[in-house]
Amino acid sequence: MNTEDPQAAGLAALAGLIADRTRAACLLALLDGRAWTAGELARRAGVAASTLSEHLGKLVAGGLLTEERQGRHRYVRLADARVAQVVEDLAAQVPAAVVRRPPRSLREASAGAAMARGRTCYDHLAGRLGIVLTDALTRRGLLRQDTGFALTDAGVEWFGAAGVPLDLGGRRPLARACLDWTERRPHLAGAAGAALCRRALEAGWCVRVGSGRAVAVTPSGERVFSDLLGVSRDDLR
Amino acid sequence: MNTEDPQAAGLAALAGLIADRTRAACLLALLDGRAWTAGELARRAGVAASTLSEHLGKLVAGGLLTEERQGRHRYVRLADARVAQVVEDLAAQVPAAVVRRPPRSLREASAGAAMARGRTCYDHLAGRLGIVLTDALTRRGLLRQDTGFALTDAGVEWFGAAGVPLDLGGRRPLARACLDWTERRPHLAGAAGAALCRRALEAGWCVRVGSGRAVAVTPSGERVFSDLLGVSRDDLR
DNA sequence: GTGACGCTTCGGCGGCGGCCGAAGTGCCAC
DNA sequence: GTGGCACTTCGGCCGCCGCCGAAGCGTCAC
CATH class of the missing domain: 1.10.10.10 (Winged helix-like DNA-binding domain superfamily/Winged helix DNA-binding domain)
Structure with missing residues (x-):
């Protein structure tokens, strides 16, 4: 060279x-x-x-x-979150065909299913759970995905009302799309996604399952997500 | 393993x-x-x-x-654009200190200055030009960066009025933040950024300089950007 | 046809880097 | 103290990969 x-x-x-x-x-x-x-x-x-x-x-x-x-x-x-983002973004580019692999054992299969249902992705929620919440926010006009990816004013209010404090002045973008590698669609990341995840774990809306990243919604979480976002319980199981 | x-x-x-x-x-x-x-x-x-x-x-x-x-x-x-995005994102993570290097020659210095002033970044505009336009869109309430990164309804209208056709139904996100590696701030990428860049080159608002990625604003471009976005000519030079 | 040109294939070279096991260092429990 | 444990350092091995030049192939200009 x-x-x-x-x-x-x-x-x-x-x-x-x-x-x-x-x-x-x-x-x-x-x-x-x-x-x-x-x-x-x-x-x-x-x-x-x-x-x-x-x-x-x-x-x-x-x-x-x-x-x-x-x-x-x-x-x-x-x-930091930027490193997580780089790894996520790169990982999201590897073809789905490479990643999907039939499970070797019952244990592996159920662990995989739990991960697909809900998990953390660095500091926010992912898997079906992440997608369901992101879609519910979008459906209610709290998050706009049609012209980019940003919370609406109503969305910012909703976070306040839901008891999820948002750091508005921070350097980190409030909302960012993170491509979900099981669902192959974007879910909510950024400061708002992190705040929601933190609050959900603190308040017992979700709990960690087993030793890993998998996360499950508790009965109280089902109630909260239903009340706040109109998410049906069936979508969370 | x-x-x-x-x-x-x-x-x-x-x-x-x-x-x-x-x-x-x-x-x-x-x-x-x-x-x-x-x-x-x-x-x-x-x-x-x-x-x-x-x-x-x-x-x-x-x-x-x-x-x-x-x-x-x-x-x-x-x-495709996804590959471009991955490369951009990764490149944006390499520390600025590594990239900034004093130019070796006058030729290299002026080429660097032209690139910093304006260039294409895959299919959209970057450099000072990209930042100035992105900031102008934001200042006018056409693009929202405070709660994420998305065009507003007024922004979608503005693109129509400016004669820049937007593909609203496409799979590609309309607006996306791309971290500018000379300015170290986000500029407009995504379908809207690409459309704006294409239109600007077609309509002669900008022209390619030399053989590379550098782009300069023409007098007609200065007029258009001033009329449509209130951008001062000094900011474009 | 003839030569020039752009690109590819191949063989061979050299260096880098991942891997391990063995030995060493610091911390903790008893 | 004594042993055990988590981690690190070191030496050595092996394989991979980037590099080049030479030779070959197809295309274009004349």
């Missing part, structure tokens, strides 16, 4: 951090928005602890992850 | 296509939305024609590029 191009080099370096099967598996696992220990990730990815340690070093050095040492554990999480 | 994960493998493979300096340089060059020949890209990237041929093969096989053979030339372009 006679004429070195710093932008191309930077782009290649960034993509290179993701362009490894093991690191990609880590990033996807970390998309649940929580902190994992190095050991958990190593088991998940199926590589030796030493191998994973090196990968984490690269991801942290590259700014994709932040780490937090606690005793003999190294906790690691996605650095 | 004991438990193979098709999603991680797919993500890594996709990122791997971008994770090479030469291929990254090609993708960035192709972000101008036009078709390039293999030879042009080889010269641009500074590698042998044979090397570049192999890279193009991978990018085409991976679905990032489409090719069109004409005589002894192989024309290649980004496969």
Whole structure:
């Protein structure tokens, strides 16, 4: 390369951090928005602890992850919402045919079904649950998807009325579309999506299922979503 | 890797296509939305024609590029707007400090200045020009950026009145934020951004400068943007 | 036809990077 | 202290991949 191009080099370096099967598996696992220990990730990815340690070093050095040492554990999480967005966006581009794979076992099948029903996607809700809520917001004129992706004034009010505080002054966009990779349609992300998810977990509208990203709606959540958004219970199961 | 994960493998493979300096340089060059020949890209990237041929093969096989053979030339372009978006988004994440580099020559400096003033970003307008237009749309209540990123009803009307036809039924979102890597702020992308750019070039409001992506506003364009959006001529120079 | 040109294929080279196991470091429990 | 555990560092192995030049193929100009 006679004429070195710093932008191309930077782009290649960034993509290179993701362009490894093991690191990609880590990033996807970390998309649940929580902190994992190095050991958990190593088991998940199926590589030796030493191998994973090196990968984490690269991801942290590259700014994709932040780490937090606690005793003999190294906790690691996605650095910020922008990193999560990049990983999501890229993951959403991989052809559906590649991702869809018949489950190997009953256990895997039911875990997959739970994820498809509802899960967190970094800091917001995804899966059928995410889509149902996003569609309900749209149907009620609270979110507009026809000319872009933004809350309406009524939508901002609705969040206030629902007891979901919105950070209006923040640098992060309030509403953003995130392509759902099970539903293949956009769901609500951004500050509003994060606030809704946080509130739903705090208030017990939803609970985490098992150890992973899967999320289920509680009876109280069904009532709330029905009252606030007219979502039928059948759509949430 | 004991438990193979098709999603991680797919993500890594996709990122791997971008994770090479030469291929990254090609993708960035192709972000101008036009078709390039293999030879042009080889010269641009500074590698042998044979090397570049192999890279193009991978990018085409991976679905990032489409090719069109004409005589002894192989024309290649980004496969679609989604690919452009992925490349843009990823490129926008590389730290500004890496990209900003003092120009080597007067020629390079003036080319850089022209690009910063105005350029195409795949199929829409970027650089100061893109930002000025996006801000003007926002100031006039035609585009809303405070609660997301979407055209208002008045905005949809404005496009009609300005003689810029919008495809309302299309699958592609009408308005989308694209992070400008010279201005570090979002400018208008999506179907509306593409329509505006197409109309501006057709109607002679803007013209391509030199051989590349740079775009300049013509006197007639200054008049139009002033009339339609209240943009001062000084902001366009 | 003849030569020039654009691109592709192939062989070979070199370097990078992912992987592991072994050894080492720090932390915790007992 | 003593052992166990989580993680890291190191050395070495292996395979992949980007690079080139040479040769080949099709197209275009004359």
